[in-house]
Amino acid sequence: MSSKVTIHEVARMSGVSIKTVSRVLNREANVKSDTRIRVQEAVAALNYRPNISARSLAGSKAYLIGVFFDNPSPAYVTDVQLGAIARCREEGYHLIVEPLDSEGDVASQVQPMLATLRMDGVILTPPVCDNVAVLDVLEAEGVPYVRLSPDRDVDRSANVRMDDSRAAYEMTAHLIGLGHTDIGFIKGHPDHGAAHLRYEGYVKAMTEHGHPVRDDRVEQGWFSFRSGFEAAERLLSGDDRPTAIFASNDDMALGVMAVANRLRLEVPQTLSVAGFDDTPGAKVVWPQLTTVRQPIQAMAAAAADLLLNGEASGDAETPPSRLLDFQLVVRESTGPAPKG
Amino acid sequence: MSSKVTIHEVARMSGVSIKTVSRVLNREANVKSDTRIRVQEAVAALNYRPNISARSLAGSKAYLIGVFFDNPSPAYVTDVQLGAIARCREEGYHLIVEPLDSEGDVASQVQPMLATLRMDGVILTPPVCDNVAVLDVLEAEGVPYVRLSPDRDVDRSANVRMDDSRAAYEMTAHLIGLGHTDIGFIKGHPDHGAAHLRYEGYVKAMTEHGHPVRDDRVEQGWFSFRSGFEAAERLLSGDDRPTAIFASNDDMALGVMAVANRLRLEVPQTLSVAGFDDTPGAKVVWPQLTTVRQPIQAMAAAAADLLLNGEASGDAETPPSRLLDFQLVVRESTGPAPKG
DNA sequence: TAAGGCCATGACAGCCTTGTCAAAGCGACC
DNA sequence: GGTCGCTTTGACAAGGCTGTCATGGCCTTA
Structure with missing residues (x-):
């Protein structure tokens, strides 16, 4: 199909200015509803999708959420990814995964990455979520983050946990x-x-x-x-x-x-x-x-939610924390105590 | 630290034009070596990192490789990610993960994503690598891709397999x-x-x-x-x-x-x-x-390599294919046949 | 010495979107 | 009819970088 449709063409097709198309795309208020509809039709007709690079260069969002991990459990990692993406997709965000090597100098791996990508938020899984150097870098770069099941300094920043x-x-x-x-x-x-x-x-x-x-x-x-x-x-x-x-x-x-x-x-x-x-x-x-x-997926989704709705931005005096319910899975390895 | 250092400041500090800094960063030829060194020093001193959005907007690369999966095996998925990232990091690329839901209309999930992100390449794991609709969309959007262990139409596109x-x-x-x-x-x-x-x-x-x-x-x-x-x-x-x-x-x-x-x-x-x-x-x-x-990580690294070195771009008459060696892991569940 | 070629560098436009600010449209009220 | 205040819209700059093309210096060759 179309190699690249720009907002310009949508504007021409619907007979409004580029800026108005932008407003429709970003669900801003103050657009007459028939204008809005006309624009949406043009978007659909041309199959237009905003270019994420241009968007993040011009605006303040990057539409990227990072997931940092150094976790020996693949099942955990993918569950986190699935949970996070589920929430991210609702708002057009994407997931950047960054495996970290905690053997090395983690902070120095993280800083360049944050500086180049300028992500809107980062989800940290154990054990990276307890790596103080990483937290320091994130805060220095001003990138909001949420920790999953942190062990130490739980009150330092936004987190999601289980009881x-x-x-x-x-x-x-x-x-x-x-x-x-x-x-x-x-x-x-x-x-x-x-x-x-x-x-x-x-x-x-x-x-x-x-x-x-x-x-x-x-x-x-x-x-x-x-x-x-x-x-x-x-x-x-x-x-x-x-x-x-x-x-x-x-x-x-x-x-x-x-x-x-x-x-x-x-x-x-x-x-x-x-x-x-x-x-x-x-x-x-x-x-x-x-x-x-x-509930790993749910925890990750909650983390993404904290990031996307701005609660994790670190301005609140008390960092937000969500405590999720676990589930007892009774299978066959437990049974009545033997008599006598 | 520095909220945002731009290439401009590096240029001023090293006394050259922005363009020359750009040349150094992109390892282009025709830069005098002492100029190069001066620039590199300034980069280090300012801790400058190019902004990936600006880069991909201006240039032709997005510095993003996608990994599409709908794989029930978390271990497989994370191994793919680890292998791919290992190769990507060498060249400053990042990994976007996109779990796909093959129950739904996969192609329609993929097209918008490709259009917004304009990734430089995509790695497809089984079973998505055999989803013809997905391959069609990738080709329509002109995004190079590599398939891991494909089953069908093996000769259709670049792939990495095991014997x-x-x-x-x-x-x-x-x-x-x-x-x-x-x-x-x-x-x-x-x-x-x-x-x-x-x-x-x-x-x-x-x-x-x-x-x-x-x-x-x-x-x-x-x-x-x-x-x-x-x-x-x-x-x-x-x-x-x-x-x-x-x-x-x-x-x-x-x-x-x-x-x-x-x-x-x-x-x-x-x-x-x-x-x-x-x-x-x-x-x-x-x-x-x-x-x-x-050798899943090695296979994923090979896939990333095909993407990064341009072999997977689909212009060759015969799509490239890499066949990697497996490894027999002999543990305790096999032993000599019982006598008699 | 003049002409030609290569190397190193810079000026400038352009990539596609959003933010700012101003202008135009509209209805109501005095 | 004129003014006020609100909604709706658009012109333009800006964001940080790369691509294109032009420039100047220097070396080679006739």
Whole structure:
């Protein structure tokens, strides 16, 4: 088709000035409705689309939102992208993805990019969202940003989070509801704030229901399959073992399942296993894993929303924060506690 | 810092014209080397970065490469992004990601996007890379594109592929090398060209090594966990069963492992299992899966390369194509054939 | 020495849109 | 009829950069 239709041609075709076409395109007020319609018809007829470069050069918006990540979980990353784009498309914005290499000097990777692209906003996923150098650069360049599930300095800037503590509480309560009283727990990487929150939720649920939190039932893990595997070996060796294990993420829970498998402990008849995150792996194992789903797409959409509606611009005294609901996904890896 | 440094200031600081600064930035010839150095120093001192909008408005490049996908596999998608960005960064290009919804009218989603952004090129992943409507729009808009692992009309345009047939051949040969002669095969989704190629490689290896391809050892699958599970149930029920199963992707192989697990068939002592793709799930099961790794990042980088060096521009009579090497990943799910 | 050619550089227009500001249109009211 | 105040519209500059073309210096060649 048309290699390049400009606003000029639309103006000529509809018999108004370029500026009026611009007004219609930008949904500005004070355009007579029949003028508006005439222009819209011309736009449709010529199949005209405004040139984003010219637009951002002339105006103040770039129509670009950045997504910065350095995340080992592809599923998380794509969910963020899908959620963000869903909201962005409504307003004609596009997504620029920038994988960061946190091994290197992240700030120096970010500054040039911000200076060239002049994006309207940036969404930061963990762990980049806790990289102070990156935040500093963003603020220096005056680019609004929203952090997803930040760990540190939560009040520093706009963010979107999930209630990890309450989710862990409810998962624990779910197990207790199934009759378990002796529930093992595998902690996550101590550098991640979420790890602490999840542990907190577990402790709270156990305590409130009158079950002791035994030291030898809590193992340190690192969010990896291997660490879950090793923690499970410690928890499950010998005859005195818990009837359920709640791992603070799915990868570790899968490690637990592997050990159970090896030891011929039937899941969930002999041992219930619960995870956290609802990664793709959770559906691939057998039996499928009971876990907690973060509404990642919704969180990303909320982040995009904060950016697009201007709330994240950093002028408010209290940065906006949105807390989204999680979802307990009960599948086959948890069941009633064995009798006796 | 500097809210916006323009090329003008660099020109003043280094005592040359704006145009000369532009020449230095674009690595053009015919600039005296001490002039070049002076300019570069000024650029560094002012921390100047060219404004991408102004650049693309004035020039012919947009410095943007698009990645279109509608891919159920997040791992694949992020690998593509990582590979593409690695090559793009070398030349100051950025990545725009556009998830497509192939349920809807894809072409009409794509055209406006191409018209507004005027990207310099687009990378298409399966299955979008086989959507003729999308290809038509790209060509109509004159946007160069590269397809990753296309199935149909392979010669229509630039593409990057892997030798699926040979990979399947080598995996089968690997099993034969371990002493297996009775090897089951689970085919992939018949709409995917790769499914046929993989089957072809299996047949070729069996035949060349003098082993029969028994009809009751080949099952139709659909690339899903469930279809692998069901195919394995058919292959493994009864006493007359193969000593190895080669599933044409990992998800199905995981289904096989689940069945083996249920039937108490030890992997790999009693049954060897091989997959294809090296998805994250392959490392999460126990024992870890022997599989074939596609060099996805390298393929995406090759695609970006074709775009950036102009080979994909569609002017050559034969569209360029790159065939990359796969990698056999031997882990614990395959072992010597049981004796007797 | 004059003519021709190449290299290095700069002046200026143009890319397509938005922002500013002024002007024109319109209705109502005194 | 004239004035005021509002809505609607347009002329023009500006945004930061690259493309085109012209200029001047210097080297080569006859």
